[in-house]
Amino acid sequence: MQKRGEEQALSSQPGGDAQRGRRQRRGVRALHELLALLAPPTCTACRAPLAAAGPLLCPACTRALPWLRGPGCPRCGLPRHRRGGCPAAGAAFALSWAPLAYEGVARDLVQALKFRGALPVARLMAAQVAAGLPPALRGTDAVVPVPAHAGRRRRRGFDPAGVLARALAARLGLPLAPCLARGGGRRQVGAGKAQRRDPGRLAVVARAEPPRRALLVDDVHTTGATLDACAAALAAGGSGWIAAVTYARTL
Numbered sequence: 642m643q644k645r646g647e648e649q650a651l652s653s654q655p656g657g658d659a660q661r662g663r664r665q666r667r668g669v670r671a672l673h674e675l676l677a678l679l680a681p682p683t684c685t686a687c688r689a690p691l692a693a694a695g696p697l698l699c700p701a702c703t704r705a706l707p708w709l710r711g712p713g714c715p716r717c718g719l720p721r722h723r724r725g726g727c728p729a730a731g732a733a734f735a736l737s738w739a740p741l742a743y744e745g746v747a748r749d750l751v752q753a754l755k756f757r758g759a760l761p762v763a764r765l766m767a768a769q770v771a772a773g774l775p776p777a778l779r780g781t782d783a784v785v786p787v788p789a790h791a792g793r794r795r796r797r798g799f800d801p802a803g804v805l806a807r808a809l810a811a812r813l814g815l816p817l818a819p820c821l822a823r824g825g826g827r828r829q830v831g832a833g834k835a836q837r838r839d840p841g842r843l844a845v846v847a848r849a850e851p852p853r854r855a856l857l858v859d860d861v862h863t864t865g866a867t868l869d870a871c872a873a874a875l876a877a878g879g880s881g882w883i884a885a886v887t888y889a890r891t892l
């Protein structure tokens with residue numbers, strides 16, 4: 642609106658000024674075209690130039706993705722831990738799984754999504770999650786994103802877990818059920834240890850009726866306290882079975 646106003650003002654000025662305005666606009670357009678030539682597509686992880694636009698990772702980063710191979714613990718998603726030492730033994734989710742370790746290129750991608758707003762990265766992550774999703778985590782009724790802190794979402798303008806959950810729901814052909822919200826310090830039934838220590842930080846409530854079999858989605862599984870708080874809220878809201886899936890798992 643303001644720009645059109647300026648243009649009109651320029652063109653209504655007599656002779657030299659209008660010409661100068663047109664020259665300036667042509668100059669700006671040329672500068673943009675030049676910048677596009679000077680800034681070819683780069684790898685989302687290492688920022689090396691890519692031969693073509695399209696793939697988000699360079700071949701070296703694609704090879705370096707830290708896949709978690711082999712059967713890990715189905716409950717906590719760790720590749721291994723000592724017997725009886727499952728950190729998710731008392732969790733409100735039945736299973737949790739991540740295709741990658743939270744390190745190297747996988748961490749670079751999560752950071753790109755989180756801090757540089759690289760939304761196409763969410764589609765790549767969703768594809769990698771969907772490709773390896775174990776059969777036990779298939780057949781859920783809907784995908785539920787871990788809710789973001791309202792303040793953080795406002796600052797970023799979007800919510801990484803929500804974007805990943807949406808992309809994954811589309812990949813899996815499941816509905817998206819954004820039924821959880823960060824609550825205001827209310828204690829939750831079945832809350833994990835971390836939440837009991839800091840009830841305000843992790844209080845989560847179900848704002849709408851949750852799916853019966855829920856696939857809970859976050860970008861990274863760290864201590865599991867957030868996933869546990871979300872799963873507890875889903876269970877309290879009526880979910881009968883909850884599995885948690887993340888893009889990466891902290892080892």
Ligand SMILES: [Zn+2]
Nearest residue numbers: 684687699702
């Ligand atoms: Zn790279």
Ligand SMILES: [Zn+2]
Nearest residue numbers: 714716717727
């Ligand atoms: Zn375990």
